[in-house]
Amino acid sequence: MSDDTGIGGPSAKFPLTRWSAIVAARSPDAAERRRGFETLVAAYWKPVYKYIRARWGKSNEDAKDLTQEFFARLIEKDFLATYDPAKSRLRTFLRVCVDGLVANQDKAAQRLKRGGDVLLTSLDFETAEGELGRTEPPAPGGVEEFFEKEWVRSVFALALEGLRAECEQRGKVIHFRLFERFDIEDAGERRLSYEALAREFNLAVTDVTNHLAYARREFRRITLEKLREMTASDDEFRREACGLLGVEPE
Amino acid sequence: MMWVSDRAVERLRVAAGAPDLSGTRYRLVEYVARGGMRAVYRAEDTALGRRVALKVLDLPDPTGELARRMLREARILARMEHPSIVPIHDVGTLADGRVFYTMKFVQGGRLDQYLERAGSLPDRLRVFQRICEAVAFAHAQGVLHRDLKPENIMVGPFGEVLVMDWGVAKILRESPLGERPGPPGIDAGAVQTGGTGREAPAPVTGRETAHGSVLGTPGYMAPEQARGEIDRLDAQTDVYSLGAILRFLLTGHSPLEATTAGAGASPSQGGPASGRVRPRALEAICAKAMADDIASRYTTATELAVEVAPYLDGLPVEAFPESWLVRAGG
Numbered sequence: 001m002s003d004d005t006g007i008g009g010p011s012a013k014f015p016l017t018r019w020s021a022i023v024a025a026r027s028p029d030a031a032e033r034r035r036g037f038e039t040l041v042a043a044y045w046k047p048v049y050k051y052i053r054a055r056w057g058k059s060n061e062d063a064k065d066l067t068q069e070f071f072a073r074l075i076e077k078d079f080l081a082t083y084d085p086a087k088s089r090l091r092t093f094l095r096v097c098v099d100g101l102v103a104n105q106d107k108a109a110q111r112l113k114r115g116g117d118v119l120l121t122s123l124d125f126e127t128a129e130g131e132l133g134r135t136e137p138p139a140p141g142g143v144e145e146f147f148e149k150e151w152v153r154s155v156f157a158l159a160l161e162g163l164r165a166e167c168e169q170r171g172k173v174i175h176f177r178l179f180e181r182f183d184i185e186d187a188g189e190r191r192l193s194y195e196a197l198a199r200e201f202n203l204a205v206t207d208v209t210n211h212l213a214y215a216r217r218e219f220r221r222i223t224l225e226k227l228r229e230m231t232a233s234d235d236e237f238r239r240e241a242c243g244l245l246g247v248e249p250e
Numbered sequence: 251m252m253w254v255s256d257r258a259v260e261r262l263r264v265a266a267g268a269p270d271l272s273g274t275r276y277r278l279v280e281y282v283a284r285g286g287m288r289a290v291y292r293a294e295d296t297a298l299g300r301r302v303a304l305k306v307l308d309l310p311d312p313t314g315e316l317a318r319r320m321l322r323e324a325r326i327l328a329r330m331e332h333p334s335i336v337p338i339h340d341v342g343t344l345a346d347g348r349v350f351y352t353m354k355f356v357q358g359g360r361l362d363q364y365l366e367r368a369g370s371l372p373d374r375l376r377v378f379q380r381i382c383e384a385v386a387f388a389h390a391q392g393v394l395h396r397d398l399k400p401e402n403i404m405v406g407p408f409g410e411v412l413v414m415d416w417g418v419a420k421i422l423r424e425s426p427l428g429e430r431p432g433p434p435g436i437d438a439g440a441v442q443t444g445g446t447g448r449e450a451p452a453p454v455t456g457r458e459t460a461h462g463s464v465l466g467t468p469g470y471m472a473p474e475q476a477r478g479e480i481d482r483l484d485a486q487t488d489v490y491s492l493g494a495i496l497r498f499l500l501t502g503h504s505p506l507e508a509t510t511a512g513a514g515a516s517p518s519q520g521g522p523a524s525g526r527v528r529p530r531a532l533e534a535i536c537a538k539a540m541a542d543d544i545a546s547r548y549t550t551a552t553e554l555a556v557e558v559a560p561y562l563d564g565l566p567v568e569a570f571p572e573s574w575l576v577r578a579g580g
Contacts, residue, residue, distance in 0.1 A: 131253060149259075156262050157254050164252075183265045184258045210272055217270040217346045219262070224310050234312045241310045246263045247284060 022090060022232045025080050037075050039229050042158060045071065047150035048098055049128045050135075055143040056102045064125045070101050085232040089240065095147050152244055155230075159223040160184070166218060174201065178208060179215035269306040270346040276304060284308060287316050288417075292355060295339070302339060306350040317349040323417045324351040330391050334384035334411045336404075356414070358406035361495070365400070365502055371529075373409070374499045375558055380411035382492055382555035388413075389485045389551060392423035396483070398491035399470040400498055418465040420483060469506030470494045473542050486547045492554055493539025493547075500532055505540070531561055534570030 024036025048070055052063040073079060074097075083093050138146035167176035178201065182192055194212075198205045227244060231237040241247070254262070264281070267289060271278055279292040282303065293304040311317050327338040341351040358364075364377070381403055388395060395402075395416060402415040466475050472490035474482045494505045535557055541547045548554040560567050 127251070134253070134255070136256075149256075153254050153259055156259060157251050160252050160254065160262075179265075183261050184252070184254070213270050213272040213345075216265045216268055217272075220266040220346060223266055228310075228312075237312060238309055244263075245267055245308070246260075247267070247289075247308050 020232050021229045022080060022083065022085070026078075037071075040074070041071050043154050043226070043230055044094060044151070045123055046128050046131070046154050047147055048094070049123075049125060050132050050150050051095065051098060051143070051147045052102060053129075053132055054138050054146055055099075058102070060125065060129050062105075064123075066098075066102055066105070067123070067125075070098055073101065085236050089236065090230065090232070091148065091151055092144075095144070148243065155223065155226055155244060159219060159226050162222040162226070163215065163219050166222070167215070172211075172214070174203075175211040175215045177201070178211050179219065182212060183216070267308060269304065269348060269350060270344050271304075272345050274342070274344070276302070276352065278304075288320065293352065295352065301355040302352040303355045304350055304352050306344065307348045311348075317343075319417070320349045320351070323419070326393055326416050326419050326421070327351075327353065330388055330393060330416075332384055332387045334380050334413055335388065336412045336414055354412075356404045356406065356412050358404050358410070358412075361400035361403040361405055361498075364405040365499065371500075372562055375532075375562055377405060377409065377411055378492075378496055378499055379555045379558055381413060381495060382551045382558075384411065384413045385488050385492060386551035386555070388419075389422075389488065392421060394420040394422060394483060394485065395488050395491070396420055396471075396475065397466050398488055398495060399467045399504075400495065403495070420480075422484065466491075469504040472540075472544075474544065482544070485550055486544050489547050489549075489551055489554055490540050492551055493536050496532065496539065496558075497536045500529075500536070529561070531567045531570040532558075535561075535567060538569045 021036040021039035024032045025040060027033045027036065045067060049063055049067040052058050052066050053060065056063075058066060079097055083090065135150075163179070164176050167173055178197060181200070182197060194205050194208045197203075198208045201208070203211075223244070224241060227240055228237055231240050268278065268281075269289075269291065271293070275295060275297040276293040277296055279294055279301070282290045282292050284290070287307060287309045288305050289308040291304045291306065293302050294300070295302050305320075307316055307320050309316060321341065324338055324341040327336065328341075331337065336356060337354050339352045339354070341349070343349055361377070365374070381398075385395060385398065393416070395413065396418045397415060398413070402413065404412040404414055406412070468476070470491045472483075472487045475487050475490075497503075497505050535554070538546065538557075539548055539554055548557065557567055557569060
């Protein structure tokens with residue numbers, strides 16, 4: 001796996017917790033605050049970078065600088081102090097903040113690469129740029145949807161890294177490989193059959209289905225734990241889960 | 251970090267939503283539908299070799315409230331054994347912590363789909379009578395449905411009728427079974443894992459909805475329900491919805507759609523005539539069932555079904571006395 005960022009990193013870097021990263025990011029405790037920001041940066045830096053490229057048409061160099069500047073400000077200027085979960089989703093709040101930053105790019109440019117560098121230097125923008133080339137550009141008027149889609153992609157990617165780490169730790173690499181082959185890798189319109197997977201991995205079909213059941217269960221759990229960290233209330237958590245899992249809210 | 255393509259995102263959504271049936275006797279066959287907090291899958295009961303519908307909680311449930319609601323729905327279904335109420339087979343908690351229950355896999359289509367291919371008016375009225383009979387049975391068991399509408403009624407290939415989705419039902423009183431004392435403090439978490447249905451029954455409590463909160467579907471819910479007057483809801487609240495369903499069977503439109511089309515008319519008055527013929531006697535039955543004044547409605551679902559019967563026999567109905575000459579003239 002390519003470690004495209006040390007920020008946030010694989011989920012194993014932090015204990016999975018029900019504590020909200022938003023609450024943590026506002027904590028007076030420096031270590032807790034750092035944990036909160038790292039969680040948010042890990043989930044949002046790629047969507048923010050891609051959004052700046054797609055929405056504002058910035059060059060990759062400018063988008064890199066603006067992304068770093070955005071998160072540096074988020075940390076230093078305590079942007080999150082003004083965030084009210086009752087009024088909007090965190091994702092919307094962050095997107096509006098990004099728009100504000102880019103719109104005032106001239107001022108922002110004077111502050112580029114100030115502070116936060118220690119935290120942000122290892123963001124792998126090359127990978128993000130490569131991914132951007134593999135996605136459809138946003139439709140006219142569809143930038144909000146684009147940002148949301150990239151956020152879902154980012155959360156799922158983090159959860160997959162978490163699942164991979166867990167499987168490696170528990171000696172269940174085969175479970176992850178089966179999950180990867182069946183549920184992630186693009187095999188065109190036709191899906192692999194359980195029988196084909198059983199032959200490929202020299203397993204009984206029941207082992208394949210059991211291993212997949214384990215991996216899917218853990219993937220769901222890790223995904224929801226990631227989401228829980230990125231929301232500030234039960235209600236927001238449930239609403240965001242609807243969006244992430246593609247469920248119509250009640 | 252791993253690249254997740256658009257197609258992989260969709261697959262991962264499906265994978266994250268799929269119920270973990272390991273340790274149960276069920277095998278997942280296919281996803282069927284999703285609504286509200288639940289997803290429905292077709293599954294195979296490997297012990298009995300039959301198809302079942304498996305309903306599983308689809309949303310994260312940090313407070314356990316959704317699990318309690320779903321368990322409550324399962325227990326309501328369990329107390330209503332009637333040919334026109336979908337039977338529940340099993341309830342439990344999956345290995346992934348989600349509450350599920352299995353029930354009969356119903357063939358056929360929803361009432362609105364049935365209407366598209368429905369034949370004669372008498373056929374539709376007979377279906378309506380069966381809906382009334384199921385609702386009357388539920389009332390006799392002390393259960394109000396509170397969300398009767400075409401989407402919640404299935405009609406099978408042989409004309410069999412099943413009233414579905416008792417998720418917002420209200421318990422008016424305990425059944426003899428419900429009065430049996432359960433372990434104190436039992437909740438959804440007490441349901442046995444593995445779908446063995448071994449959990450101890452807990453009394454189903456009826457006051458689950460706060461006064462002022464509105465559950466139901468516009469066009470089909472009675473005015474007192476739309477106003478959130480929870481304490482005033484009784485069998486005649488469902489009678490109103492049955493009247494709305496009868497109007498749907500006559501016109502092909504929900505009362506709300508008809509009202510929109512005929513500006514100024516209230517749902518109980520109905521809108522302009524659609525392409526279908528609406529006999530005045532049946533219109534009168536709808537109007538009485540959907541009266542804004544609760545006391546003016548039929549008192550029971552049975553009374554409403556009985557009122558339709560004379561029409562099928564070519565006789566006048568009480569709600570619209572008419573001579574045979576008038577009937578002959580339409």
